Amino acid sequence: MPKIGTPLSATAVRNLKEPGKYYDLHGLFLRIEPTGSRRWVQRVSVAGRQREIGLGSADLVTLAEARELAVSNKKLARAGGDPLAVKREHIAIPSLNEAIDKVIELNAPTWTNAKHAAQFKSTLTNYVTPKLGRRPVNDIQAADILSVLQPIWVDKNETARRVKQRIGTVMKWAIAQGYRSDEPTLALNQVLPKPNRKTKHRASLPYTEVSACLNSISQSYAMLSTKLAIELLVLTATRSSEVRLADWREVDLDAKTWTIPAARMKMQEEHVIPLSDRATEVLQQAKALGDDGLIFPGMRSGRPMSDMTMSKLVKELGYPVDIHGFRTSFRTWVQEQTNTAHEVAERALAHKTTNKVEAAYARSDLFEKRRKLMDAWASYLKNEPAKVVQLR
Secondary structure, three states: OOOOOOOOOHHHHHHOOOOEEEEOOOOEEEEEOOOOOEEEEEEEEEOOEEEEEEEEEOOOOOHHHHHHHHHHHHHHHHOOOOHHHHHHHOOOOOEHHHHHHHHHHHHHHHOOOOOHHHHHHHHHHHHOHHHHOOOEHHHOOHHHHHHHHHHHHOOOHHHHHHHHHHHHHHHHHHHHOOOOOOOHHHHHOOOOOOOOOOOOOOOOOOHHHHHHHHHHHHHOOOOHHHHHHHHHHHHHOOOHHHHHOOEHHHEEOOOOEEEEOHHHOOOOOOEEEEOOHHHHHHHHHHHHOOOOOEOOEOOOOOOEOOHHHHHHHHHHOOOOOOOOHHHHHHHHHHHHHEOOOHHHHHHHOOOOOOOHHHHHHHHOOOHHHHHHHHHHHHHHHHHOOOOOEOOO
16 A cells, blocks of 8 residues: 555556555545445645545546645635535535445445445446446436336346346435435336246255155265255255355254354344254264364365255256255145144245234244144155144
8 A cells, every 4th residue: 555645646546456545645545445436535624623525436536636626625725714615515416336336335234245245336337337327326317227228128137127226226325315306217117018027936846756856865976065965955944055154153953953143044034943853963964074163164175065066966866956946845845745834834944924913923932833844844754654744
């Protein structure tokens, strides 16, 4: 990082990427945020107090322009004026590029997936900002957004819908900041055609074939850790990421429970899973392989097993299914082969309900009912009973 007082160059400004403060002259410095946002800021003494004045995005304001503004502010402050007050009188409306950076900076700490910020920005960078990025955020109209969505709305509908949603998020931020009064993407709901598509469900096995699939996996020449990971996923009806990132600190083998913290759950709520006898045995076998850190480590030290490792094994054995599809197999079995209440089944899958009655059930003690359900599922996978399981 350049020292204070070392002037920057235009080339250095273009190439600087690492988060930090890079100082120039007249109190001017370039601030780079972890999100990648690059802003000019000036520290200047106003009436005996050190104040910071934002001078705009480094992607829009050149070094020469920033220096000119800094000199002007410094002269005004020395003459007894207040550059901040002048700026407030002529408040600058941010460009769409600047607004996007602000939205990411504001929301990044709350996004559970560290990649979300990069995905949020790349979607807009690829389809929106080349055409609209330099426009003031209050100048962008529904027709402008329509012009970037229409070319991809049919052929890349999923991507287009994400683009629309993310532009909408930026527009809502602009409304909250007082930069505009309307959300232009709302006007497009009646203009953009509804795509003619069928919902794609993850490929799953009929529950009657899951036991045979597990037997095939068990008898395969795959690594034991991979076989155990898949079996635990099936026995607990969990998501792939929940199994792959499982940590020994989450498991209590004596109490036969697995507590997944909220930060690792899709619904952002802690999920306590009752472990059947077989699920406990699977974990004991995994523990014999090593009990430090991750339950199912990958080939690289400190890294979890990959989703591809699990999916590839299942497909190689002749089962063209998605790993996530085993949850569907479990849910269908519950519906067709047990008398389990809907709210218990949904809780077992860690689904979040919007129904007030079901939400009340979810807050009640459904743990023992879920334990009976998971025991019955493990028993079914072992014995494949034909009769309907009565859970009381």
